[in-house]
Amino acid sequence: MSQKFVSRGFTGKRERAGGQGARVPPGQHLVSDFPVLSAGPTPRTDLARWTFTIDGLVTAPVSWSWADFQHLPVQDFVKDISCVTKWTKLDTRWRGVSVDTLFEHVELDPRAVALIASCDGGYTTNLLLSDALNGQAFVAYEYDGKPLAPEHGGPARLVVPHLYFWKSAKWVRGLRLVNKDAPGFWESLGYHIRGDPWKEQRYTDD
Amino acid sequence: MNDNDVVRDLTLDGNAVAGLLEEVFGADMTTADGECAHCGSANAVGALRAYTRAPGVVLRCPACGGVIARIVQTPRGTLVDLRGAAHLAMRR
Numbered sequence A: 001m002s003q004k005f006v007s008r009g010f011t012g013k014r015e016r017a018g019g020q021g022a023r024v025p026p027g028q029h030l031v032s033d034f035p036v037l038s039a040g041p042t043p044r045t046d047l048a049r050w051t052f053t054i055d056g057l058v059t060a061p062v063s064w065s066w067a068d069f070q071h072l073p074v075q076d077f078v079k080d081i082s083c084v085t086k087w088t089k090l091d092t093r094w095r096g097v098s099v100d101t102l103f104e105h106v107e108l109d110p111r112a113v114a115l116i117a118s119c120d121g122g123y124t125t126n127l128l129l130s131d132a133l134n135g136q137a138f139v140a141y142e143y144d145g146k147p148l149a150p151e152h153g154g155p156a157r158l159v160v161p162h163l164y165f166w167k168s169a170k171w172v173r174g175l176r177l178v179n180k181d182a183p184g185f186w187e188s189l190g191y192h193i194r195g196d197p198w199k200e201q202r203y204t205d206d
Numbered sequence B: 001m002n003d004n005d006v007v008r009d010l011t012l013d014g015n016a017v018a019g020l021l022e023e024v025f026g027a028d029m030t031t032a033d034g035e036c037a038h039c040g041s042a043n044a045v046g047a048l049r050a051y052t053r054a055p056g057v058v059l060r061c062p063a064c065g066g067v068i069a070r071i072v073q074t075p076r077g078t079l080v081d082l083r084g085a086a087h088l089a090m091r092r
Helices: A008-016 A066-070 A099-103 B003-010 B014-025
Strands: A051-056 A062-065 A075-082 A087-098 A114-119 A124-128 A138-143 A157-159 A172-178 B011-013 B033-036 B042-044 B049-051 B057-060 B067-074 B077-081 B085-089
Touching (some): A051 A099, A075 A138, A075 A157, B011 B014
Parallel strands (some): A051 A172
Antiparallel strands (some): A051 A062, A114 A124, A138 A157, B033 B042, B057 B067, B067 B077
């Protein structure tokens, strides 16, 4: 915002105050609350009917019920998150299942290079497999020690903390493997196809 | 505050984005009639559901919830997706 007026001295002080400045991507500011953003109403999915499906370019699709999903190996994640609307929140605490764990249950077609996450409410977002694997993405169902609240994407949301948070699709219900990185809901209307906050990839062509 | 309060706070109507719509269309759009391409319902644009706490503005049909319009403003311009509007009728 008014970055050009920030003196070197002030930046220096901020760095010393816990070194948090080094964790805030360019153009972002820190928040302590957890803003709720949404492109539509909050869906309410009955857990008895909730499923999570991996399909598309896999040898055989796989689908879990809510109960089955709870039996998958779980991990705790502490991550900094950055929203393209310019807030960054440090040390968010999640519990969920890594995408690597989910993909152990399918055999990927060699043509698969990307995925589209689909959600209750119709939201979609795209990810390259190289941004989804190796511990970079997970499906979270707990936040800060409690079941993930519906307004934050509960019962389960995708979390991809190294990309802008629109990639961390709320109310996620499945991942479809595809042979082309095709834009999702926001990527198809002016937002960057990948969205790396450290490169300020906010809009198409950034 | 319960979840429903949070959700209600997020839900505005098309009148809340009257200024943005006028900038995009060059006319007051709140009294324009729109037909939802998903369900065929007719509603004034001002009566659509507006979601503004998001990377862009999303207008949805109050009957079926389908997306009627999306508007994103970037430093390089404004993008408008009207695929969900079968037609818009502006009054003179």
